[in-house]
Amino acid sequence: KAGVTQTPRYLIKTRGQQVTLSCSPISGHRSVSWYQQTPGQGLQFLFEYFSETQRNKGNFPGRFSGRQFSNSRSEMNVSTLELGDSALYLCASSPTRGGGRTDTQYFGPGTRLTVL
Amino acid sequence: AQSVAQPEDQVNVAEGNPLTVKCTYSVSGNPYLFWYVQYPNRGLQFLLKYITGDNLVKGSYGFEAEFNKSQTSFHLKKPSALVSDSALYFCAVRDQSPEAGTASKLTFGTGTRLQVTL
Numbered sequence: 001k002a003g004v005t006q007t008p009r010y011l012i013k014t015r016g017q018q019v020t021l022s023c024s025p026i027s028g029h030r031s032v033s034w035y036q037q038t039p040g041q042g043l044q045f046l047f048e049y050f051s052e053t054q055r056n057k058g059n060f061p062g063r064f065s066g067r068q069f070s071n072s073r074s075e076m077n078v079s080t081l082e083l084g085d086s087a088l089y090l091c092a093s094s095p096t097r098g099g100g101r102t103d104t105q106y107f108g109p110g111t112r113l114t115v116l
Numbered sequence: 117a118q119s120v121a122q123p124e125d126q127v128n129v130a131e132g133n134p135l136t137v138k139c140t141y142s143v144s145g146n147p148y149l150f151w152y153v154q155y156p157n158r159g160l161q162f163l164l165k166y167i168t169g170d171n172l173v174k175g176s177y178g179f180e181a182e183f184n185k186s187q188t189s190f191h192l193k194k195p196s197a198l199v200s201d202s203a204l205y206f207c208a209v210r211d212q213s214p215e216a217g218t219a220s221k222l223t224f225g226t227g228t229r230l231q232v233t234l
């Protein structure tokens with residue numbers, strides 16, 4: 001099976017712009033979660049989607065949003081970019097069979113966003 | 117709220133020696149614990165997880181982890197380190213979401229950089 005794929009892998013934007021990142025989960029996986037990784041804050045949870053519905057949200061401003069499509073692919077959007085949004089954005093998928101708590105989340109390679 | 121602590125920013129070990137990367141956790145219910153590894157410019161790779169059962173969990177690439185409930189620890193171990201094991205290691209705990217059927221968020225530690233030298 002193909003792993004989690006994320007596009008694009010690298011992105012350079014300027015302050016004030018907006019950006020959309022894409023994530024395709026492992027085939028058959030229905031849950032997608034997004035995380036932000038920075039040197040200062042480490043790995044922080046952004047949000048989780050399951051069956052096209054946001055199920056959980058981390059402590060991020062409303063500029064960060066996401067959605068999930070019927071094929072489980074997910075996008076996240078960041079509007080009005082700030083310098084502090086520069087980070088590695090990781091997507092993870094999970095099968096959610098038999099109760100999500102015990103499932104393993106499998107991560108994609110990430111999208112490296114640089115805001116100038 | 118769940119939390120995970122990785123007390124060492126870096127662990128140095130010689131190739132062929134055993135390695136241990138430490139992790140302690142704090143949860144209000146049953147702990148669901150995970151270890152991931154990250155190589156430069158890569159995402160996180162799953163190594164192993166503890167859900168229930170045996171306290172010694174075996175995972176990928178020869179890694180194992182020991183769950184200790186009384187010490188609230190979940191240390192990652194490998195009997196013989198390789199230079200190729202040099203990477204950033206993250207311990208994580210699964211959030212205790214009341215809603216079954218959905219994957220809930222992982223709370224990560226700050227990471228431990230493992231440096232294996234010849």
